[in-house]
Amino acid sequence: MVQSRKKANWQVWWRLLRPHTLTAAFVPVSVGTALALQEGQVNLPLFLAMLLASLIIQAATNMFNEYFDYVKGLDTAESVGIGGTIVRDGVPASTVLNIALAFYGVAIILGFYICAASSWWLAAVGLACMAAGYLYTGGPWPIAYTPLGEILSGVLMGMTIILISFFIQTGTVSLESVLISVPITVLIGNIMLSNNIRDLDGDRDKGRHTVPILLGRDNAITLLAIVFTFAFLWLTGLVLLKIVTPWSLLALGSIPKARLAVLGFRGKSLAVEMMPAMQATAQTNTIFGLLLAAGLTLGYWF
Template sequence: MRASSSSHTSSLPRWRVWLLGARPATLFASVTPVLVGTAVGVRQSHSLRVLPFLAALTAAVLIQIGTNYANDLFDYLKGADTPARAGPTRITARGLVTPAETRRAVIITFGLAALLGLYLIAVGGWPILLIGVLSIASGILYTAGPWPLGYIGLGDLFVFLFFGLAAVMGSAELQSGAFSWLAFWAAVPIGLLVTNILIINNVRDIPTDRAAGKRTLAVRIGDRASRWQYALFLLIAYLVPLGLWLGGAVDGWILLPWLSLPAGIWLAWHVLSGVTGPALNPLLKRTGQFVLLYGILFALGVLR
């Protein structure tokens, strides 16, 4: 069966190989924070700055793709990607590309994001410079360097910080020219839900990560606690809009994300049911889709 899979992937055209390495099913994690942050900024400024929005969206996706390529490369070099891995195909470990090719892809992708960042810095000033530099640095250091963030249990924290706080608040600042508490509170549920994508990934990989010495938070706290972490983050994501409404920060439209509650309950139920290994891959994809659904509803609630 593995040989058949290897034969199939080795025959892929080059563009499909790089698309596979970009992990398109996870890219909602970079799109959603920009959508939500832009909605907050538009609410505050009463207008949409189209070019900064498009540049921020493209740069965010490029940074995530660059991070995915870097993870693909450095997990391979550190021996974390083995034939026993239950996740989707890693293009370097499978031999579809060479480490040198993956390294070039990392440089090119982050380089394009940095070029877009020059325009965004001109629009948003030094806060955007800080966010951009730290985002690219964390994308590389997640699996590279002597103390890679993902290997010492800090992956969840940094995903929350950069896909939540930094991405949402930075996108809002590009539209309104200022940071706000609404942007901060909007960033909290988005950051937690994006972190849930990582939680599923790390729960699935606990056996192989532990064997490779990769001490993710899931490896440290264990399978069951990680699943409850996922459910807790879902719960908080629904409590934040409720708190914003009850606190008078926004009107009742902010409760629109509650329309996604059936999907959230479905996800929590299946994650807590204890499915393991490759059976978690569909839940990983559905979690990414859920992030986008929740984010669109949140953005619409903010804009109403």
């Protein structure tokens, strides 16, 4: 009985992290570091510090989301897609907020190390990313209530993290690093888009103005498919232009998962029915990003 209770408690905190969203943190760091490998040796401690900081900031952002949606009365025990730590598991809201702030504190400490080893200009960029994580659902004008969620999450969590990961290893930002960040940026934006497609009805009732609400569900699903296609074509173009190694085409192995994501949304109206499609969208980013990182690494060795 004690062992079962411990397992249940562990699961409560694991769900609070919303692990399916953490792909938006570790994939950009992996891609940026793999690209830096082509410029010389990679500093492993810096890579690990950047990876941990990105994961912690993403997890803290999820906790802020959980806290502020509860405080504003948006989450209930029946809400789909949330950790449910407050409304279902009975964890005090203040505890969730304090853990999120503690995570930010750890991220700042890691940031000091990263900046000291590279450039203090990164402090401003890192603080901006952390502020965006807090303001996504916090503050007087939450980003989550606007059509900007997909764009900001893609740019800050995709392109920015890739470029920082590349910069701390090489001391520069190259055109190649910017171009290779584009497909990851749009795929991370797609994760947010899929989340908003699933939550369309509830978000509309709560007064939000997300992209799916403005476009309608069917058009938003079509946009999801277009973004997937753009990411695959962009990467193919980079290979054809000899900007990145042909090994990068390994990332196209994520196409079947992207197809499942789009088909999983078609004809669905209930949030619980769309959960597999949303998960497939996040998995597409994971598979694409890790295969791309593997391809870039293979391109260095061969």
